[in-house]
Amino acid sequence: MDGNGVSGAARHAAFAPLDDGGRAEVVARRLSEAIALGLLGDGEQLPSEAELAAQLNVATVTLREALSALRSDGLVQTRRGRGGGSFARSPADASLERLRRTLRELTVHELREIGDQHRAIAGTAALLAAERAASEDLRTLDTLVDQLAGAGEPGDRRRADGRFHIELAAAGQSSRLTRQEIALQAEIGELLWMPSGEAVPHPDAVAEHREILAAVRLGDGQRARVATERHIGRGIDQLIDFHLRLARA
Amino acid sequence: MVSDVRAEEMSAAAREVGTALDEVFAWLAELAGRFAAMHASSVAEQNQLRAADLSQLRASIFPRLTGNPRLLAGTGVIVADDVLADQPHWLEWWQHAQGGTELEFLEVDHDPASVGFYDYESAAWFVVPRDTGDRVVVGPYVDYSGTDEYMLTLAHPVSHDARFLGVAAADIRADAFEALLLRAIGAVGQPAVLANEAGRVIASNTPSKIAGSLVHEAEFAGSPVRVVLNQDAEVRDCAGLPWRIAALRG
Structure with a gap:
């Protein structure tokens, strides 16, 4: 599936609510797995922090911590300004x-x-x-x-x-x-x-x-x-x- | 006394094991000599050896392998770094093809950057002769990077003018080696094992302590008998020994 054509079901699978404690580590792992599996395509924009936190059933502060870890692993890129937001980056691996x-x-x-x-x-x-x-x-x-x-x-x-x-x-x-x-x-x-x-x-x-x-x-x-x-x-x-x-x- | 008879049978078995090892080492000394001589004449002619030159060794490797199809799984030379002009990392190694009568050349991955790189510079049968100048007996062990069989590997250093050129080595099938010695060990008349330096059983006459298992000193009944190599043929020491034959406590 290409970057922009991720189905609603894939999105659902990627952002399914977490019931295992909602720690930042768990959230980061879930999102990085979704990127590895291609459920989140390369360049695909993530929902807003508030929306994503609600979907995953975690606190916004926990989500921010997770996104920050993913940014330092190069799996998420955040752009400011108009058209900005957080975007998934698929690992460059053939x-x-x-x-x-x-x-x-x-x-x-x-x-x-x-x-x-x-x-x-x-x-x-x-x-x-x-x-x-x-x-x-x-x-x-x-x-x-x-x-x-x-x-x-x-x-x-x-x-x-x-x-x-x-x-x-x-x-x-x-x-x-x-x-x-x-x-x-x-x-x-x-x-x-x-x-x-x-x-x-x-x-x-x-x-x-x-x-x-x-x-x-x-x-x-x-x-x-x-x-x-x-x-x-x-x-x-x-x-x-x-x-x-x-x-x- | 019963124990005296046992000691005599144990000594006879130890001599038989020693003879079996001596025969393989005699071959390795011959093979090492041929390789060293080839290198010596290449030095004299100022014409560094190439991988293809090692094919001259096949005239002696082939009959040796076909003459011992059960025992000798493979044999050849493993070459030290930069001895050959065209191949920094090389072996001229022949073995019996799986389940057949054919001999096959062992093809391995010589690219150090590759996942499947055949890194013989970390194998005891290469490192010990290189670092000590001694011969070595390794195993029995599961040879998963070469033949996938349970093996003993014997190796003899090859050198010329104090330069280490590699090793001449042979793979002995552990099961065939054990089968060869069963009669001698069986003759001990009570449960007994042949074990290597680490206590790994190489051959036994009892299902309670089979080849591959470990045996401890405390399990020995009386003194074990050491396997001694033929002292006349070769003054070089051999690492990985002593192997011992021991009767076991009931």
Whole structure:
């Protein structure tokens, strides 16, 4: 969809009322996801602050804080004067349109199937890693969590995230699980780290990797498995939510 | 006494493991020698080696691979930075094609800017020989950037006039290596394992402690027996050892 031709339904999906606390962070994430998903086209004017705050069901001051964060991320531009207002800026990333299309064309069923398989593979890999990882494997995993923490670009985050899960399967000493983890990362890695539309917010992803690794280090396979399943499930749930928002548009 | 018999069988198994490693290292010493000799004559002729020149090594690589189809998954040389005139980053590596009898050249991504870059300069089998001059045994490990198999990698440094040129290396399928040793370890007569330096089990005669799992000193019954490499052939040390054979507590 082009910048000016966003449907009323897309607008509705982008500005659906928030029921999760109305924090500025949540508002900013919702709007940046809408931009990533193309629900808000490049150059499209946002409603007035009062109108938008009312639609999202948040205080105007909260909305202003969110818009300010989006401005500093380059996702919103504000122009003064006649014809002024706030405008969405789509991240300049050639892969974004392709990712939106993939996300729109996948079905909820397919996403659920990918999630089921990924939880089975990554969860068992974590369980085995807790039993079999040697100190050298733990050092590699530590490095990969730090790499994710320090990564700023979506591509670097995706690579560090993917490598962590692949290395976890390798630390479980299973070639088969490792191969399947590699295939799954190739299938959904990019979708999980869409520019300005991350399925699991970066700081949470880092914290969850640390939690998994702590359980692996303790040799607590069940905890490692449960933490991994939760982590993977959360990402897939978010992708399903993205898909539904696109499907409604 | 029963324990004496066990010690004897364990020593015999350790000798067999050592022989298996010695055979691979003897090949790697030969391959390293050929590569070093090629480099030496290129220096003498003032004509720096090119990637295509390494194809001369195939005459010895091919028969070695086809002669050991079960055990030897792949072998070749991995070249240090800027040794070749035309390729800063290169390997001449051949392996058995998946599920076939053909040999295939390992094509990897040599572009450091690419996502799939094959970064051998961070692999232990390259770094250890480069930094220490020692040979090394790595694994078993899941080789997800190369063959996708459970592997042991053995590597031998190649150098000429104190310049590090790269490594001659071989990938050994961990499952085939274990199968080769099952009889010897089985002969120990009670649950026993062959484990690497980190305590990773390489081969075992018991389902309670299988290859890939970790074993701790506290689980050993009596003293383990170290695997010793043939001292006459090569004075170079080998990192990643000692491997040990140990009987397990019931």
